Amino acid sequence: MDSSFVFVPIAALFCYGFLLMAFLAAKKTKVIYSFIWVLISGVLWTGGSFCMRIFMWPSYGLWYHVSILGLLLICYSFWYFLAEFTGSKPGIFRVIWLGLMLVVFAFNTTTGFFLAKPQAIELASGGMKFVYDLTWAVSLLFVACGAIVIHMFILMIRFYREDEVRKRQMRPLMTGVVMIFAGQLLFMLPFFEGIPVDILSAFVMVLCMMYAMHKRRLFKLTLLVSKGSCYVASAILAAVVFSNLINPLEKFLAENFPKLASNDYLVIALIFALFTIALYYVMKIFIDRVFIKDEIIRSDIMKEFSGNVSKSLEINEILDSLVKVIRNALMVRNVYVFIEQSNGKCYRMSKSLSPLDDKSITIMTDNPIIKYMKSSNECLLMDEFRCLAVYKSMWEKEKACFLSLNIECLMPLKDGEHLVGLVAISGKEKDAAFTYDDISFLSSVSSVGSIAVKNSRLYARAYTEARTDELTGLLNRKYFYETLQKEHDRIGNRSLALIIFNIDDFKLYNQLYGFKEGDRALQKIAEIIRASVGDSGHMSRYSGKEFAVILPGYDMLAAKNLAENIRMQILNMNKSDKDYTFKVLTVSGGICAIPYAAGSVKELVDNADMAVYQVKRSGKNGILLSTGGAVERPADESEQTEHKEDIYSEYASTIYALTAAIDTKDHYTFNHSKNVAYYSSELAYACGLNQDSVEIIREAALLHDIGKIGIPEQILNKPEKLTREEYEIVKGHVESSVGIIRHLPSLDYVIPAVIGHHERYDGKGYPRRIAGEDIPLSARILAISDSFDAMISERSYKEPYTVAYALEEIEHQTGKQFDPKLATLFVELVKTGKIKPDNEALPGKEYFGIEEEKAVN
Amino acid sequence: MRFEDKLKNRSSMAIWQEYCGFLDLGIDDYMDIQNSLMKEQLHIWSDCPLGKEILKGKKIDSIEEFRDNFPITEYADYADILLQKRSDMLPAEPTIWIQTTWEGGKHPVKLAPYTQGMLNTYKNNILACMLLGTSHGKGKFDVKANDTFLYGLAPLPYATGLFPRALADEIDIKFLPPVSEAEQMTFGERNKKGFKMGLSKGIDYFFGLGSVAYFVSMSLSKMSSGGKSGAKTAYSPKFAFRYIKAKRACEKEGRELKPKDLFKLKGIMVAGTDNNCYKDELEDLWGIRPMELFAGTEPSCIGTETWTRDGMYFFPDTCFYEFIPETEMMKSREFKNYHPKTCLMNEVIPGEKYELVISVLKGGAFMRYRVGDVYRCVGLENSEDQTKIPRFQYIDRSPEIIDIAGFTRISQKAIENVISISGLDVAEWVAMKEYTENNKPKMHMYVEMKPECLATRAVSSEILKEHLTVYFKYIDQDYKDLKRILGMDPLEVTVLKCGTFESYREKSGKRLRKMNPSVYDLREVLACG
Secondary structure (H helix, E strand, O other): OOHHHOHHHHHHHHHHHHHHHHHHOEOOOHHHHHHHHHHHHHHHHHHHHHHHHOOOOOOHHHHHHHHHHHHHHHHHHHHHHHHHHHOOOOOHHHHHHHHHHHHHHHHHHHHOOOOOOOEEEEOOOOOEEEEOOOOOOHHHHHHHHHHHHHHHHHHHHHHHOOEHHHHHHHHHHHHHHHHHHHHHHHHOOHHHOOOOHHHHHHHHHHHHHHHHHHOOOOOOEOEOOOHHHHHHHHHHHHHHHHHOOHHHHHHHHHHHOHHHHHHHHHHHHHHHHHHHHHHHHHHHHHHHHHEOOOHHHHHHHHHHHHHHHHHOOOHHHHHHHHHHHHHHHHOEOOEEEEEEOOOOOEEEEEEEOOOOOOOOOEEEOOOHHHHHHHHOOOOEEHHHHOOOHHHHHOOHHHHHHHHHOOEEEEEEEEEOOEEEEEEEEEOEHHHOOOOHHHHHHHHHHHHHHHHHHHHHHHHHHHHHHHHEOOOOOOEOHHHHHHHHHHHHHHHOOOOEEEEEEEEOOHHHHHHHHHHHHHHHHHHHHHHHHHHHHHHHOEEEEEEOOEEEEEEEOOOHHHHHHHHHHHHHHHHOOOOOOOOOOOOOOOEEEEEEEEOOOOOOHHHHHHHHHHHHHHHHHOOOOEEEEEOOOOEEOOHHHOOOOOOOOOOOHHHHHHHHHHHHHHHHHOHHHHHHHHHHHHHHHHHHHHHOOOHHHHHHHHHHHHHOOHHHHHOOHHHHOOOOOOOHHHHHHHHOHHHHHHHHHOOOHHHHHHHHHHHOOOOOOOOOOOOOOOOHHHOOHHHHHHHHHHHHHHHHOOEOOEOOOOHHHHHHHHHHOEOOOEOHHHHHHHHHHHHOOOOOOOOOOOOOOOOHHHHHHHOOO | OOHHHHHHHOEHHHHHHHHHHHHHOEHHHHHHHHHHHHHHHHHHHHHOHHHHHHHOOOOOOOHHHHHHHOOOEOOHHHHHHHOOOOHHHOOOOEEEEEEEEOOOOOOOEEEEEEEHHHHHHHHHHHHHHHHHHHOOOOOOOOOOOOOEEEEEOOOOOEHHHHHHHHHHHHOOOEEEOOHHHHOOOOHHHHHHHHHHHHHHHOOOEEEEEHHHHHHHHHHHHHHHOOOOOOHHHHOOHHHHHHHHHHHHHHHHHOOOOOHHHHOOOOEEEEEOOOHHHOHHHHHHHHOOOOEEEEEEOOOEEEEEOOOOOOOEEEOOOOEEEEEEEHHHHHHHHHOOOOOOOOEEHHHOOOOOEEEEEEEEOOOOOOOOEEEEEEEEEEEOOEOOOOEEOOEEEEEEEOOOEEEEOOOEEEEHHHHHHHHHHHOOOEEEEEEEEEEOOOOOEEEEEEEEEOHHHOOOOOOOHHHHHHHHHHHHHHHOHHHHHHHHHHOOOOEEEEEEOOOHHHHHHHHHOOOOOOEOOOHHHHHHHHHHO
16 A cells, blocks of 8 residues: 555544544434434545555455445435435435435445446555546446435525525535545546545545534534543544554654664654644544533532522522522623612612622613513523614613623523513623523523522512511611610620600691601601611611611710701701691600710610600700710700790780681671681590690681682672582682681691591592591591581571581481591580580571582582 | 624524614504613703703703703704814714705805714614615515625715715725725716726616716716717626627617616615606616615614615614604794694604604704605505505605705795896796606796886896806806706796786785795796786
8 A cells, every 4th residue: 555645544534433433422313313424424435445455354345345335325424414404304315315325336346337346556666556447337426426416505505595604504514525526536537546535535524524513613512421531532543543553654754764763663652642642632622612511510500509599598699699600600701680679660780790890780671671581581692682673772871881791691580570680691701602502501590590589589578578667668666676786786885876756746747637647747757867867877767756766886966966957857847838838847856875875775775765755845846965864955955945835825816817807808707617616626625635636626617717708708698509610719718718827837737627627528528539537637527517507507598407407417427528436426515515506696607518509510 | 793794694584683673663662762762862962061052951851841842953053063063062972074065054064963873873774775775575685795886976074975984894895986086086087987897897786866876877878888988998808798798689679778788786776855756767777676765964864765665764763753744844834933743653644744853863963853854654554565664755855945856955045145146137936846847856936027127138038047047056056066967957937927926915815935835826826927
């Protein structure tokens, strides 16, 4: 054999053998199986050729036929692989082409009709040369193979004409096919006699295959055995192949480098070592590239992640695990987790690999990515998303943000259909693309992560709810003590101040405006305290109308300044210019601090409480410091809290002036108001209200119809039915009354009663159409007294009804127009003589119910 | 990734989806994009000094509030800032300033800033136009690197000059002649050179104003017939063969050689006004129907037809579109202080005419800007190209402007100016845009001379036409180019009997609009003569 060409079949055989081994070790699919047949054919072809050339036992003729079989089969198996790869159905062609090739082989083996066994001729140089006897019949061989090749190209064009990616992947393989065909043709030319151009084309083909797999990522294989075994097997294969090269190499060295003859074994060993190392690295690169990362490793990472997140309910720990598992498995540059904010308006970055990353980045819920993620449970590649029309709605700054973070993939975190978070994954190291398996892995992480995040959020919510007051969102009383104790234990010898705020006359406020408004006031006060204290301390709703503020590190002076600031904000809280001015709320505050005025937590709380009590006693609306046992009023508090005692008597003159004004215009209303004041006061007493509340109701009754001052007399005293317009004017007196009273801030406390005295218990009254307990108690009292007096009074349009009839009517309207408890009580008071109706003493009567009847519908 | 790389690495459907995917949108999704980007634009525009100055301190929080309270604008509202290129006043830093003429404005030119975001969208849009221009169905297009492009448009700083520059960033297209050379050439030189190069390299696309494309095509016809240019020497062997073959076929058919006999165009795109006057001829000359797209200096490239060539679609991410219905448009033109109502893309009605109002997205300067173009909505869905968004047909400029072949825009002020400096004794006039028998645009002036001049001056229609044409050319470079480049003489003058207009006024009791009055009113006038 001509030794100068021996490396060609050896190299080709080695490459086919190596690829075959790799594919045998991989997880099989139909496509993989079909490709294995290509490789087996390649091994038969190149191996047969190699064995023939070294005259291996039993005879070169046998190996020649093996080589021809390989050549014919590679033609068929390549076609079969392409049919599987494109997804086209091989159908009848599978039988036709395979049958054709086998028939040709059998016929040629038996007769040598197409291409007979070559003659081995010994050369003068001592080498061997194969001489083929070429006849016209060989062209039939080319026609048969050519038909299959043409069929391959038809498949390619049919399936991949429009698909540039696949076209690029398949191009090297098709080039290889053309090279094989060309190689066989050239082999027939006398010019190439003795040169194994056919096997050279096989070598080119296998290089094309490797290129397609390595550069164009034709396959992605799952390795079933370890990479180590693969390397060992490859090394053995290399040794076997190389051992065949020792003799030719020795000969080559002796002929060309005689000086090295004495050390030829050393040189060969060195070459062998270098060859093995080079081979190892080439194989490593190839295997790393072609085979996906070890499934077992990924599976282990996943197991570890599942274990970690199932052990924790702490959101930060879960997100930390989530970030790390993605980073470790995919080797990405960064991972960012965005979690939905409690307001539901955006997703804020909550975690990333580096603590130095800017966590202020948010994604709004109307961002197209969020919309897409909400409707899909799959991971989303940014490259694909950019191709969707919906991407066009992204803001430029959002695009720039994603670009700056180098986001390439997005993964949803879902709680059922609800998107609780979003994991944004940046590009991989070495700019590798995300593969199908990466996405599958991320889907698994997404499932496990979603459940973990959901549980941790539920836990966080339950944790918060157990410790906070539902209405204000501040700490509750139980957790207040716990926090105070913790802070006390934590601060060591530093100071710890406590402020307790108690809202003044809050019961009255609730009575005046109802519990709904009372709750709203509590929320506003809580908001003021929260905004003022911020992160400097802990705030809690200490009791129904008490708030406590724990201030670690604060001394008495600092705490007092803060408390004063809060007190002033609360004082100004209800002074906004609205239609219905609420009563001004004030707070009494007590301050104590460790170590200055208390030695223990209990003492701290007791002293602060005592200070509050002292403020209450000394006129409310103030802040006092407890200095340990004794409570001292600060020197600069002189300007505060001058009111109370007889708070209402000073307004008597104003009320008198107003009632006198209406008397001059409408004497009936004046008397009516006086009567209503009497009935209301009695009813209020009977309800158990204190003196203050009764006084407020009395004053409200005196002023409740003050707005009628603006209604023309001809409407007030019209004997006929009122027109719709006139009725609307009469109804307007409620707002007019409030309009007058609101200009007298000192009388604002009567507004709730006045504004609500025409509301009905069933919600069908006016002007606000509120119902039940939402109507202030004072207004409900006024409503009964007002109607009762109107019924038993005489008016221009009606005679007075009897008291019995009026009481019957009130009972009839119980639960409809009137509060059932109050109505029953009122009827009882009249019947028992505790309320004495005096209809005869009054000149004119009014009954709004009748006015309402008078109105034109 | 450049578009050229995408062509190599992605499937044709993926590329189609990225650039033309907006055609598959439903109207709700389309409006989502519009609203989302408009919110962004409002956010940045109302915070920039330009926005603050125009809003006069008002705070705008929503699109509805903006549409309710912010009046429709014209270039004069921005002129002080834009003409001085006050970048610091704008919502975003402009990458390039584009120029156009300002008809009837206080300056000869208008300038419009283009931000990077706008340019990126512009690139996407022109690539979509390229794909659609060569397509014959969804996802079926034929665009390749190194395709050749015969370019019949004005260079930078005009908006049309942006096209080759933007395209060059995305794909290696061979412009004939190369852009850097073309920018130094006159219009005629450019066409000749382009044609000569086309004869050796072939022509794949052709883009121009409809009128210019037609004129260039006619010139090519002459050149390929071996006219005075002596173009035969430039033929490559392939084209020489084609030429001989085509020549013989033409002789047989007894017709002149047409560009389609020599070139197999992949796509021909036209823009500007009066395209309808040229589409049939262009199709006859090139063998394929031109695709119309809408682009302008202020709005950039905003609309395109598809392979059906049956109405244009507006790109959803370029501008926020509002439409003034025809009645409102007329009312607002009549009463200067009237604020016309507008409707949005999801409110247009098929068959109705609308004037377009745009807010340029992605940091653009123009908000609620009256472009001055009128469209007709021709449908809300189209089964042929399977779209579910409204499509439009370009009608013309708004009536107070007479646009001839997309070349010149003549305003009332310009005509008054011409009459004044010409010294002609024109007592009254109206101007109408009309079309010749060959369906080519013209400006028809109906004039009434002062009675006292009739005895002392020669005032025939021809004399008036010659006279006025000279002065139109004098004051309007574009008008001059119309003649110089396209060889068009678009003016026609009809002299009316003295007192015709007065008699019309007495009879009808109303004044006639001077620019493009309604055909009905004009008939009434003529009946009074």
